[in-house]
Amino acid sequence: KERMAIPPQTIPEQDPAVRRHNMNEVALGYTEEQARLEAMRCLKCKNAPCIEGCPVRIDIPGFVSAIAEGDDDRAAQILKRNSLLPAVCGRVCPQETQCQEHCTVGKALKDRDQAVAIGKLERFAADREREHNGGAIPGIQPDTGKKVAIIGTGPASITVAADVRREGHAVTMLEAFHKPGGVMIYGIPEFRLPNDIVEAEIEGLRRMGVEIKTNFVVGRTRKLKDLIEKDGYDAVFVGTGAGLPRFMNIEGENLVGVYSANEYLTRSNLMRAYERDRADTPILESKQVAVLGGGNVAMDAARSAFRLGAEEVHLIYRRTEKEMPARVEEVAHAKEEGVEFHVLQNAKRILGDEHGRVKAIECLRYELGEPDDSGRRRPVAIEGSEFTIDVDTVVVAIGNSSNPLISQTTPELKVNRWGNIEVDEDNRSSMDRVYAGGDIVLGAATVILAMGEGRRAAEAINAQLRDEG
Amino acid sequence: MNKVIAKEQLAEEVYRMRVHAPLIAEERRPGQFVIVQQDTDYGERIPLTIADADTDEGSITLIFQSVGKSTHKLAELEPGDAINNVVGPLGKPTHIENFGTAVCVGGGIGAAPLYPIAQALKEAGNHLTVIIGARNAELMILEDEMRAIADELIVCTDDGSHGRKALVTEPLKEVCERDPRPDLAVAIGPPVMMKFCAGTTRPYEVPTVVSLNTIMIDGTGMCGGCRVTVGGETRFVCVDGPEFDGHQVDFDNMIQRLGTYKPLEDDEHEQCHLEMAARDKEQSRNESS
Ligand SMILES: Cc1cc2nc3c(=O)[nH]c(=O)nc-3n(C[C@H](O)[C@H](O)[C@H](O)COP(=O)(O)OP(=O)(O)OC[C@H]3O[C@@H](n4cnc5c(N)ncnc54)[C@H](O)[C@@H]3O)c2cc1C
Ligand SMILES: Cc1cc2nc3c(=O)[nH]c(=O)nc-3n(C[C@H](O)[C@H](O)[C@H](O)COP(=O)(O)OP(=O)(O)OC[C@H]3O[C@@H](n4cnc5c(N)ncnc54)[C@H](O)[C@@H]3O)c2cc1C
Ligand code: SF4
Ligand code: SF4
Ligand code: FES
Ligand SMILES: [Mg+2]
Numbered sequence: 001k002e003r004m005a006i007p008p009q010t011i012p013e014q015d016p017a018v019r020r021h022n023m024n025e026v027a028l029g030y031t032e033e034q035a036r037l038e039a040m041r042c043l044k045c046k047n048a049p050c051i052e053g054c055p056v057r058i059d060i061p062g063f064v065s066a067i068a069e070g071d072d073d074r075a076a077q078i079l080k081r082n083s084l085l086p087a088v089c090g091r092v093c094p095q096e097t098q099c100q101e102h103c104t105v106g107k108a109l110k111d112r113d114q115a116v117a118i119g120k121l122e123r124f125a126a127d128r129e130r131e132h133n134g135g136a137i138p139g140i141q142p143d144t145g146k147k148v149a150i151i152g153t154g155p156a157s158i159t160v161a162a163d164v165r166r167e168g169h170a171v172t173m174l175e176a177f178h179k180p181g182g183v184m185i186y187g188i189p190e191f192r193l194p195n196d197i198v199e200a201e202i203e204g205l206r207r208m209g210v211e212i213k214t215n216f217v218v219g220r221t222r223k224l225k226d227l228i229e230k231d232g233y234d235a236v237f238v239g240t241g242a243g244l245p246r247f248m249n250i251e252g253e254n255l256v257g258v259y260s261a262n263e264y265l266t267r268s269n270l271m272r273a274y275e276r277d278r279a280d281t282p283i284l285e286s287k288q289v290a291v292l293g294g295g296n297v298a299m300d301a302a303r304s305a306f307r308l309g310a311e312e313v314h315l316i317y318r319r320t321e322k323e324m325p326a327r328v329e330e331v332a333h334a335k336e337e338g339v340e341f342h343v344l345q346n347a348k349r350i351l352g353d354e355h356g357r358v359k360a361i362e363c364l365r366y367e368l369g370e371p372d373d374s375g376r377r378r379p380v381a382i383e384g385s386e387f388t389i390d391v392d393t394v395v396v397a398i399g400n401s402s403n404p405l406i407s408q409t410t411p412e413l414k415v416n417r418w419g420n421i422e423v424d425e426d427n428r429s430s431m432d433r434v435y436a437g438g439d440i441v442l443g444a445a446t447v448i449l450a451m452g453e454g455r456r457a458a459e460a461i462n463a464q465l466r467d468e469g
Numbered sequence: 470m471n472k473v474i475a476k477e478q479l480a481e482e483v484y485r486m487r488v489h490a491p492l493i494a495e496e497r498r499p500g501q502f503v504i505v506q507q508d509t510d511y512g513e514r515i516p517l518t519i520a521d522a523d524t525d526e527g528s529i530t531l532i533f534q535s536v537g538k539s540t541h542k543l544a545e546l547e548p549g550d551a552i553n554n555v556v557g558p559l560g561k562p563t564h565i566e567n568f569g570t571a572v573c574v575g576g577g578i579g580a581a582p583l584y585p586i587a588q589a590l591k592e593a594g595n596h597l598t599v600i601i602g603a604r605n606a607e608l609m610i611l612e613d614e615m616r617a618i619a620d621e622l623i624v625c626t627d628d629g630s631h632g633r634k635a636l637v638t639e640p641l642k643e644v645c646e647r648d649p650r651p652d653l654a655v656a657i658g659p660p661v662m663m664k665f666c667a668g669t670t671r672p673y674e675v676p677t678v679v680s681l682n683t684i685m686i687d688g689t690g691m692c693g694g695c696r697v698t699v700g701g702e703t704r705f706v707c708v709d710g711p712e713f714d715g716h717q718v719d720f721d722n723m724i725q726r727l728g729t730y731k732p733l734e735d736d737e738h739e740q741c742h743l744e745m746a747a748r749d750k751e752q753s754r755n756e757s758s
Contacts, residue, residue, distance in 0.1 A: 221496060249703075254697070260693040260694070271686065275511070281686075405708065
């Protein structure tokens with residue numbers, strides 16, 4: 001009861017009016033005192049329902065009580081047993097619908113938002129460890145003479161790299177871009193996940209002896225099959241993500257000033273276009289921006305638009321806020337920063353001026369009809385409800401499908417009708433020695449799920465290599 | 470890191486560079502390109518066609534025109550310097566077979582991407598006519614190289630300072646009127662030129678391949694920035710192209726999209742020149758003192 005009386009600790013954040021003009025992280029992280037207090041709210045439940053909600057089954061009461069006792073190093077060690085990237089997951093995991101949703105404290109207080117802030121504590125412990133301990137690396141078994149190629153450098157691949165390298169196998173990561181990290185580097189913006197954190201993890205891999213080859217597009221620079229047949233890799237992991245932007249297929253979508261969220265965020269983050277004075281890659285100096293979609297990607301695009309100088313940002317979503325796939329926290333942050341939400345509306349076409357540049361977007365109003373296959377009520381357009389919003393830029397953020405580059409150049413690899421690689425319960429693909437995981441298997445999912453897949457694939461790879469002696 | 474092995478200037482603002490890239494040299498086929506980026510943090514990723522490759526040396530050849538900030542920076546490199554990032558080969562290779570007779574049209578710097586394609590068409594047994602055009606004699610590139618592979622070479626300049634005084638569409642029309650008419654046309658150059666070449670061959674129903682040079686970032690189909698409308702459908706130039714049926718391409722939209730960052734690029738370009746001028750001045754001051 002005493003514990004229940006401790007008020008939930010709110011994490012300090014940058015003021016919305018200030019932060020919408022800078023790229024620095026929004027949430028500043030708990031102070032030590034806050035972290036101890038928040039950790040003390042945990043009841044150390046015997047059955048630990050929170051663990052059930054965590055896709056990688058972190059020992060939550062274990063690490064939380066370590067923080068309560070002031071032993072941050074132990075907390076970090078417990079985290080690292082199940083998750084390779086706690087500093088990342090603590091920031092971007094959809095905690096409120098995973099671990100925290102099941103938390104006894106939140107249930108008792110009848111408010112999910114009052115659950116123990118597991119994610120924020122995870123972040124605290126991981127940040128502490130990084131700052132104090134400067135990235136200690138795990139022990140590595142003696143060389144086995146086996147080698148594994150990992151395609152992509154997102155969270156799934158990072159997990160495989162660490163787990164396989166630990167067993168003493170040589171690991172080479174192949175990344176299409178000039179920088180490793182996947183969506184964590186090119187997609188999720190700095191104000192939500194600072195690049196330093198991801199770079200520190202990558203540096204850790206390098207120090208473990210993992211070789212990282214950037215500027216290497218499998219399927220083009222080398223075929224997947226050749227990695228095995230010509231280059232002699234004993235196993236290959238495909239963690240290429242879901243990098244194929246979906247468009248609306250509406251009139252005006254190829255006008256000047258229409259971006260996919262991938263392009264918009266890549267220009268801004270990876271190419272650093274927000275540093276207009278230093279970066280060679282341009283991005284439009286937009287004033288009024290419409291973002292289409294309601295997921296994390298849409299929130300990131302909308303909030304980036306302000307940081308790139310927009311005065312007005314309109315977020316247009318077909319259903320209601322309740323159905324938005326974005327994290328609650330991201331929606332709240334976007335609203336605080338001044339993003340105008342247009343729910344139950346959808347773009348019908350984009351209008352251009354005589355130079356083919358975006359000048360407005362025409363939308364239709366929607367209402368909720370009968371539930372569809374997903375159980376969500378289907379949005380139905382209201383005929384004749386057209387209206388326009390003046391904008392100079394449109395960002396389409398309605399999701400990603402799987403990028404077909406590898407499957408097109410690897411006919412042996414079985415994919416389902418959405419282009420996702422088919423795998424068994426050990427993340428083995430239809431091709432001998434080839435494993436896959438993360439968004440390329442799951443469709444656009446989450447960092448933590450990608451890591452979970454990576455773990456499983458790594459186990460199977462290690463088993464294969466062990467069996468082959 | 471890819472070392473620059475050799476560099477020479479071919480024409481005003483046009484450079485040929487041999488760059489160490491053994492894996493790319495091995496895999497590349499005509500029609501494919503690389504993306505290069507000079508500075509890993511702040512550099513721009515720009516696509517350049519692989520004009521040639523040497524697997525023994527492990528090198529690829531790039532021919533580029535210095536038109537703005539990133540190509541300027543590239544042009545400043547000397548043999549021994551390195552380009553931080555070179556990725557490829559990207560795009561679909563050209564479909565090569567013995568079509569019968571082929572006419573290849575290169576406008577300006579377009580002669581560079583055209584060269585490996587013309588070479589492959591010739592090797593596949595086609596009767597090859599090459600038409601190359603430039604604004605003036607100084608800007609003409611690869612004339613000797615083309616002459617060496619073509620059965621027939623037509624050279625023209627806008628101002629008549631070299632070869633015929635004509636736009637490339639003029640000889641192209643004449644070639645289309647021949648009997649038998651060509652089985653294939655390939656046109657590569659500035660978008661407006663490709664648009665008019667496609668317009669020229671259309672009435673003769675000569676299948677016409679164009680190689681599009683839209684703005685790119687990743688070159689792997691991830692961003693959609695390079696999209697064009699072809700036959701009413703959206704296609705990504707970096708993975709579905711760069712070559713398309715010229716009679717189906719919406720060139721007007723493509724040209725507009727190429728101008729997306731014009732005002733920003735022009736500022737950068739000017740800044741670039743001011744910096745260069747300041748540097749030259751500084752240098753001459755140092756030298757005179
Ligand atoms: C804007 C945005 C915001 C998001 N926000 C969240 C969030 O808040 N919380 C959350 O949990 N998840 C979020 N996600 C989803 C999450 O980022 C992904 O689910 C996760 O990154 C998937 O990891 P992955 O390892 O499968 O691949 P990715 O992170 O997608 O990485 C794949 C890598 O493979 C490389 N690659 C692709 N093809 C090739 C090839 N042929 N050869 C070589 N390399 C190749 C790519 O360049 C890339 O670096 C977000 C995604 C986006 C785009
Ligand atoms: C598949 C392909 C192959 C190409 N091959 C060659 C070649 O062999 N030789 C050559 O000289 N040029 C080639 N180009 C064009 C070359 O990429 C551009 O000239 C270069 O990007 C200009 O960059 P800049 O910063 O120097 O100039 P800027 O002043 O920034 O741009 C000048 C113009 O180039 C275009 N451009 C700008 N940024 C990009 C970009 N990231 N990607 C593509 N185009 C851009 C725009 O239309 C712009 O208005 C090719 C383009 C493509 C798409
Ligand atoms: S990894 Fe995600 S779900 Fe698991 S405990 Fe951490 S925040 Fe919760
Ligand atoms: S459910 Fe909540 S209170 Fe119980 S152990 Fe997990 S975090 Fe602690
Ligand atoms: S350059 Fe990004 S999809 Fe083509
Ligand atoms: Mg440029």
